[in-house]
Amino acid sequence: MTNEVDAGATDGMHAAMPFTKTLDVQAITVQPGEVRARLAWSEGVCTSGGMMHGGAIMTLADSTGALCAFLNLPEGASGTSTIESKINFLRAVRSGYAEAVSRPLHTGRTVVVIETDVTDADGKLCARITQSQAVLRASTS
Numbered sequence: 001m002t003n004e005v006d007a008g009a010t011d012g013m014h015a016a017m018p019f020t021k022t023l024d025v026q027a028i029t030v031q032p033g034e035v036r037a038r039l040a041w042s043e044g045v046c047t048s049g050g051m052m053h054g055g056a057i058m059t060l061a062d063s064t065g066a067l068c069a070f071l072n073l074p075e076g077a078s079g080t081s082t083i084e085s086k087i088n089f090l091r092a093v094r095s096g097y098a099e100a101v102s103r104p105l106h107t108g109r110t111v112v113v114i115e116t117d118v119t120d121a122d123g124k125l126c127a128r129i130t131q132s133q134a135v136l137r138a139s140t141s
Contacts, residue, residue, distance in 0.1 A: 003028060005038070013037070013067060020063050023056065028099075035068040035102045041095050052093035057118055060100045061087065061129040065114040068102040069133035074109050078138040083111075085131040096121025110135050 009030040014021035020037075023045065029036040037060065039045065045056040062082060069080045099119050106113040111132050118127040 006030065013063070017063055017066070019059065023059060025060060025063060030067065030071070032068070032071040033103065035064045035071070036099065037064050038097045038099045040097045041093055049092075050094055052098055054087075054089060057089070057093065057098055057127055058085070058087055058129070060098055061085075061102070061116040061118055061127065062131065064100040064102040065116050065129065065131045066133060068104060068114050068116075069112040069131075072104045072107040072112055073135060074107070076137060077135045079136040080112060080133040081136060083132050083134045085129060087127055087129045089127050091120070091124060091126045093118075093120045093126055098126060105130070108135070 005026040005028060009027035013027045023039060025037050025039050027037045039056060039060045041052055045052055047053045062085060066080060066082060073080060100116050102114050102116040105115050112135060113132050116129040117125060120126050
């Protein structure tokens with residue numbers, strides 16, 4: 001496992017999900033078994049008290065989760081879309097970065113379920129997210 005940013009994977013993620021470019025999310029690992037990315041702490045992604053905004057953390061987690069789901073789509077699928085997401089915030093991110101690690105829990109024909117852990121720069125768990133992604137199929141009409 002590496003903790004270095006993968007420039008090619010980052011460019012691909014930014015192209016597929018432009019909002020990740022707006023936030024400057026950086027990809028580290030992009031594989032079917034694990035998608036890992038990082039969002040640097042800055043005042044621009046904070047709420048009161050210098051804490052990273054929950055929406056920024058959720059954006060990071062939803063993005064890595066969606067990419068992980070996409071990489072685990074069954075044959076014949078054309079895409080994926082988040083249909084449910086549940087997050088537990090456990091501690092604030094006050095400096096450094098937030099790092100999301102998404103892994104598949106279930107890869108079915110109609111739904112892919114992903115679990116994502118978000119840690120801070122010290123490796124402490126800050127949030128855990130479970131999301132369900134619908135498996136989309138091309139219209140035949």
